[in-house]
Amino acid sequence: MSRRDDEIGDPVDLGALTGLRTGKRSFYPAYVRSNERLERAVEALDGISHALVRRAEGPRALVEAVVRAAAEHLQARWLLFAIADGTLWAARPRFLLLTDNRLIDDVAHLPAEAREQLDVARMRPWEIATQPQVPGLVRAPMALDGEPVGGIVAQPCPDIEVASTDLAVMRVLANQAAVALYNSYLFQDATHLRGRTEQLSAAAAKQARDLAARNAELAETQQRLFAAMQRQALDDERRRIARELHDSVTQYVLSAGMTIEVCRAELATMGTAAAEIADKLSPAKRLTRCAVERLRGAIYALHHSSDEPPAPLPVMLARLSTVHLPSELTVDVQVLGTPTPLSPEAEHSIVRITGEALFNAASHGHACRAIVRLVYEADRVLLTISDDGTGDPVQLRRRMRLSREAASDGRHRGLANMLARADELGGTMTILRARVGGIMLRVEIPLPVAVRGGETDGHP
Template structure:
């Protein structure tokens, strides 16, 4: 019974009940206070829902975020004017930088957009926010509240409102939470927008890169095909053409009054040259790497054969080998044989020469091949023709000169056309036996 009495006494104690409920139940204002507290609680919960809904708009971009934030502040505060603005130089890509919601939520886009006039207080506040001339702390005075947007130790803008009812501590706290979270959300939105633009730019650059790679791949394939086509054309010119024309020269000799034995020998030679031309043509068609007689003998021996089987009888060909013959790397002996064959063929067909000399020199670091004649050719004219032929096809003419120069260049060597001491033309090919690749040019007249 004593405990019950104490409990009744405690319940009758006005100060204890006040501490439990926060309301003074003994006064006639109990129910108005209760209803007011309930209204504030409901308004606060509703505002927190609006705030949460506004802040999740980060992924929708700064514009949607700003509109949702200002509307949440206006609804919570029952504001007549709700103002949002960013300081100059902050969040340069965010928009709108200023937004005012008037009575009934009417939006006012501030800036270059013309619209109804704003109250002077609103205009002055916007100017102060843009110039970063606002207080560092929350300002809550009667029916006005202004909360700075703090970020990184500074202020990037402010959120403010003029309300139709007095501002209490709960209102100031809610707006402060909204402002602080808005600053972070704006930063996140800016980062997200930057990431999206970067991703779009990377996607565009990647598409350009893929297109470029496709173009390069096509160009590379075309280049390989062109090189192979030129290689086959060069082989046809330097082998098949020479063999066929040499056979024709042998037949032409047979038309003259010569002994029957020599005529028969030359016809047999023409037949052999024709057969060899067919074999070489088949090899070129199937893009084989070497001609049929490649690697059958040493380079000096093959050079000697050139002067016997391909040349007309009135042209005397001598071969001079200097140094110690060595096995040449790769297709270098094939290259030198083709150069010598083309030079001798030009001498026999065009130079009206009676003598030709092949000089092959083996040195420690290079091998050189020179073909001299006593014909009527002019080195200067040949160099000019070579330069023009390199820049254009000339209808297929003078391919022999170009082929010689290209073969030597492909081997990393130096090709020259000079005046021969025999009186005609001297063709010189010098190719290093090391990794060095000297500059390829046509050369000059010998002194």
């Protein structure tokens, strides 16, 4: 021991540094063999690194690369790579044997010795790590998170001396192969999911385009339906007025004309003075004939469908007011507040209520003037129809109450219809005395408007 060794402490162990425990003349050949083994181990690790980064090619390519790298390092006659049952369930193949430069993944073609080791690796993988090495074979356990998941078993050539560094290389290769297999599975699964996501995204985009086209078609159809409902409301009102003119007013005028003609015939037989009176009745006869012609023309015009384009509710009310022009009723439409879009059903009901009220004012109340006021507020829509006719609000309220409590006898059916339409919109209808002397019908509809069937209309 030198003085330097004594100063340091323990003597330097040359064998620990070189892997050799000899100072004889055979030291150099042993050193050469150790150096060759080290170089082979480094080459094996380099091959392992190339094998383990081939995850993009899939699990099988990775397993094949690992098997070839391990077999080349050991110069093995055959080498088996096996995964234990119940572990790494997505990894394929579950085992692979390299022999005579052939890869075998079919149990039926495995040699008996390799098949025996396959059973150990698949069903008892812990034995590879806990039991001693089998003579003539090299076994390295494969673990993941500290749990055995398989192993590598090889039969090296007889002239190959397997050192502890070789076993360490095999263990590194086996463990890293397990990690690489798991990562490869995750990579392949992520690639599949990304492709699936792209397909679903493309399908969703196509469905969105199709849905947008369908929505556009639906909106156009709804617009057409709304226009048809508007025209139907006006047409119904026209036909009802035409029917009333034909069944009542025209008949009255015809009866008056016939009465005048009878009177003229009787006066003509009563002398000169009576004949002069009969001649004075001739203009009245002509007037009744003209009135009948005017009424027939009005009835003909009212029976023709309306061709007006669809319009907002205030415009529809203004158009509705002209329907009653054959009578002496003058209608003034007033709109207050910012118009709020309502559903076609709601606007249709409001138009029908207004038409019914104007018809009653003209036909039953003998009104000459009516005021339709539509008020838009933040939380409600208020509709009032006032006239200067002869209607009695007390009597109409009694009839409205009776229409709620019992079936109608057929008279004043329009009043019951108006009340039912107001109820369907979630609103209320009241009958009051108008300031101009007749009836004021007041309909209050809350916003958003609730319509029969559960739909609602919001407002900005």
